[in-house]
Amino acid sequence: MTEKTPPAIEIERLEKRYGGVPAVRGISFNLAPGEVLGLLGGNGAGKTTTIGMIMGLVLPSAGSVKVFGVDMAKDRYAVLHRMNFESPYVDMPHRLTVRQNLEVFGRLYGVRSIKDRIANLARELHLEDFLDREAGALSAGQKTRVALAKSLINEPDLLLLDEPTASLDPDTADWVRTRLETYRRERGASILLASHNMAEVERLCDRVIIMKAGAIADEGTPDSLIEKYGRHSLEEVFLDVARAPVVQGAAA
Amino acid sequence: MSKTIYHHDAGFSFTRVGALILRYTYLLRSSWPRLLELVYWPTVQMLTWGFIQVYVAGVSGRAAFAAGTLIGAMLLWDVLFRSQLGFSVSFLEEIWARNIGNLLMSPMRPSEFIAALIIMSLVRLAIGLGPVAVMAMMFFGFNYFALGISAALFFANLVLTGWAVGLVVSGLVMRHGLGAESLAWTVMFVLLPLTSVYYPVTVLPVWLQPVAWCLPPTYVFEGLRALLIDHTLRLDLMAEALALNLGFFALAIFAFRILLERAREAGSLMQMGE
Numbered sequence: 001m002t003e004k005t006p007p008a009i010e011i012e013r014l015e016k017r018y019g020g021v022p023a024v025r026g027i028s029f030n031l032a033p034g035e036v037l038g039l040l041g042g043n044g045a046g047k048t049t050t051i052g053m054i055m056g057l058v059l060p061s062a063g064s065v066k067v068f069g070v071d072m073a074k075d076r077y078a079v080l081h082r083m084n085f086e087s088p089y090v091d092m093p094h095r096l097t098v099r100q101n102l103e104v105f106g107r108l109y110g111v112r113s114i115k116d117r118i119a120n121l122a123r124e125l126h127l128e129d130f131l132d133r134e135a136g137a138l139s140a141g142q143k144t145r146v147a148l149a150k151s152l153i154n155e156p157d158l159l160l161l162d163e164p165t166a167s168l169d170p171d172t173a174d175w176v177r178t179r180l181e182t183y184r185r186e187r188g189a190s191i192l193l194a195s196h197n198m199a200e201v202e203r204l205c206d207r208v209i210i211m212k213a214g215a216i217a218d219e220g221t222p223d224s225l226i227e228k229y230g231r232h233s234l235e236e237v238f239l240d241v242a243r244a245p246v247v248q249g250a251a252a
Numbered sequence: 253m254s255k256t257i258y259h260h261d262a263g264f265s266f267t268r269v270g271a272l273i274l275r276y277t278y279l280l281r282s283s284w285p286r287l288l289e290l291v292y293w294p295t296v297q298m299l300t301w302g303f304i305q306v307y308v309a310g311v312s313g314r315a316a317f318a319a320g321t322l323i324g325a326m327l328l329w330d331v332l333f334r335s336q337l338g339f340s341v342s343f344l345e346e347i348w349a350r351n352i353g354n355l356l357m358s359p360m361r362p363s364e365f366i367a368a369l370i371i372m373s374l375v376r377l378a379i380g381l382g383p384v385a386v387m388a389m390m391f392f393g394f395n396y397f398a399l400g401i402s403a404a405l406f407f408a409n410l411v412l413t414g415w416a417v418g419l420v421v422s423g424l425v426m427r428h429g430l431g432a433e434s435l436a437w438t439v440m441f442v443l444l445p446l447t448s449v450y451y452p453v454t455v456l457p458v459w460l461q462p463v464a465w466c467l468p469p470t471y472v473f474e475g476l477r478a479l480l481i482d483h484t485l486r487l488d489l490m491a492e493a494l495a496l497n498l499g500f501f502a503l504a505i506f507a508f509r510i511l512l513e514r515a516r517e518a519g520s521l522m523q524m525g526e
Contacts, residue, residue: 018519052522055357059516080359081260089522090357091350093275095282104278107271108358110258117257134282150354154258 006069008033008158008190009054014063016049016214023049025214026063031158031190038201038222039194040234041211042242047194048089050211051162054192055085067158081109085160086151091143094136098127098146101135102153109154121149125179141172148176155187162194173197177204198235208234210241217241260359264367268360272368276342276375290380294330298384301326302392320394321480322450325473327388327396328406329449330381332469333440335414336421338376339369340436343422347430353521362512366505369422370415377411402479405490406472412497413468414440416504423511429520449473468493468500 009031016024024046031037041047052058054065056076065072070079092101099118106114122128125145130138135146144164151159164180165173177200184191195201201208202222209219218225218241222234229237261267280286305322346352355365388394396403421439424432446460447469453461464470471493478486515521 016519023519048522049519052519057353057356057516057521058519059513077262077359077361080357081258083357085357087353089350090353092354093279093345093349093351095349096275096278100275100278104271104275105354105358107274108268108355108360110260110265110267110359112257112259155256 005033006066007031008035008068009192010064010066010069011050011054012064012066014050014053014065015061016046016053016058017061022214024053024060027211027214027216028063029209029216029219031192033157033190034184034188035207036184036191036193036205038205038208039192039211040196040198040201040208040238041194041217044213045211046214047211048087048162049214051085051087051160051192051194054160055083056080081154082156083158083160084109084151084154084156085162086147086164087160087162088166089162092135092146092150095134097132097134098138098149099131101146102149105150105153111154117153121152125149125152140167141169144168144172144176148179152183155189157187157189159183159189159191161191163196164193165195165197165200173200180204198233198238202234210238212241217244264361264363265359268358268364269367269371272355272360272365273371273375276345276368276372279345280375280379287379290376291383294334294380294384295387297326297330298323298388299391302388302394305392320392321477323388323392323394324396324476324480325449327381327385327394328410328472328476329444330384331377331407332410332414332443334377334380335373335411336418336440337414337436338373338380339415339418340421340425341376342369342372343418344425344433344436347425347433352426356521362509366419366508369418373411373415373418399479402475402485405487406476409468409472409490409493409497412494412501416497416500419501419504419508420511423508426515427511427518427520443467443469446470447473452477466496468496471496 007030011030012028013026014024014028015022015026027050039047039050049058053060054067054072056072060073067079068082096104102118102121103114106117111117122131125148127145127149130142135143138146148164165176168176180191181204183189193201193204205222207219207221208225210217220228225237226232226234229240231237231240302323305320308322346355385396388396417440421435424435446464447467448456448464453464453470453474456464471489475486475489478484478489
């Protein structure tokens with residue numbers, strides 16, 4: 001390939017205001033192909049709104065979001081088939097079985113051999129035992145695995161994950177992280193990960209953006225941030241940033 | 253880039269419409285109360301109006317009642333109401349299931365979503381009103397299917413109105429959340445007195461009659477009475493209804509798209525659920 005590959009995500013001066021209240025204040029960042037980028041921040045920092053704008057579910061007030069070089073405000077249908085997401089803000093239809101849900105989403109994403117794809121995902125994500133159970137009857141851990149299966153149904157080049165291990169026990173959470181690492185390695189996919197779990201971010205992410213009050217407070221690799229703040233872990237860095245006074249206009 | 257496992261339909265995709273229909277079919281199959289609900293209320297309505305008609309025809313001896321104007325009007329009213337409800341409820345299922353974000357984030361286009369909701373409205377109508385039409389024939393001797401081409405024209409005009417209202421209601425729920433949900437069950441009833449379902453338009457006050465003639469179902473119900481009482485198929489009424497319907501349907505699609513954009517501006521698509 002001779003053409004330069006565009007970033008998986010390219011965000012420029014992105015803003016979102018609800019009424020007069022700013023939720024995201026002119027942030028800019030890129031996600032490179034094959035990179036895993038962590039989006040950190042306390043509650044109300046603007047992470048979910050940012051992800052919503054990348055997905056196209058929330059319209060920006062200003063600025064732009066490009067995915068694989070395509071402006072999401074103008075032509076999101078040109079790239080939606082290459083993306084997928086997992087979020088605590090959505091759910092799978094409870095009355096449908098896991099297999100039925102995956103079949104419906106497989107068809108929506110135009111997956112060619114749906115039965116084979118479901119069988120592969122069921123094997124990889126250990127869904128076989130409850131593949132024909134209604135989604136509403138599953139435990140939290142099982143639901144998370146099903147949501148992960150849905151987010152991987154089309155083998156996306158870009159995966160958006162909002163709190164993918166929230167409310168999971170440590171064993172299941174560790175298992176999910178391992179699956180994500182494997183998927184990224186095998187597929188070369190780009191992943192944007194919003195999380196409150198610092199250990200998870202340290203383990204999975206090549207680079208981290210810390211958001212505060214809708215702006216980017218700091219960014220870098222986990223190691224560089226730990227060194228910069230003179231701390232032992234990303235959690236300590238996060239606490240330093242979170243507890244520092246908000247300085248308007250100081251966003252990166 | 254490694255080989256993809258999917259086929260990308262850049263334009264309108266019947267595969268994606270089929271995926272949505274499959275989703276609603278699985279839902280209906282999984283829940284017998286949902287199926288029962290489709291038949292239950294139309295049956296109660298049909299029996300009630302059928303017996304009223306038998307009583308009124310016996311007391312007044314009016315040929316109009318004997319011809320089945322009440323039960324015919326009731327069946328057509330249910331076509332109108334159930335077509336809107338079938339559209340809106342399929343949409344609401346996505347809100348109740350917190351699935352709307354999954355759908356809108358997928359390659360599914362709004363036009364494909366609308367097409368699937370229209371098809372499901374027809375499926376729900378067939379399940380709900382098919383048996384009721386047969387029962388009306390068995391119990392009260394009113395054969396809707398014997399109306400032939402008229403039945404098809406009445407049906408087409410009424411479902412178009414129902415879908416237009418369903419589109420606007422769905423758009424309002426997207427924009428304003430489940431606070432607007434009750435509109436799905438109530439908004440159509442404003443048409444019940446205005447469109448002269450059970451009586452001629454001339455019964456309305458003179459000042460209200462122009463309002464009635466702005467509503468496509470009025471032409472259908474007047475057409476039904478002309479057919480049953482005068483044995484005349486009023487194609488002029490059907491044509492006027494169709495012209496109005498096409499205008500209202502285009503406006504409803506526009507409203508749905510605008511309300512979807514407003515919902516994206518307000519961020520309300522990220523906050524929907526049961």
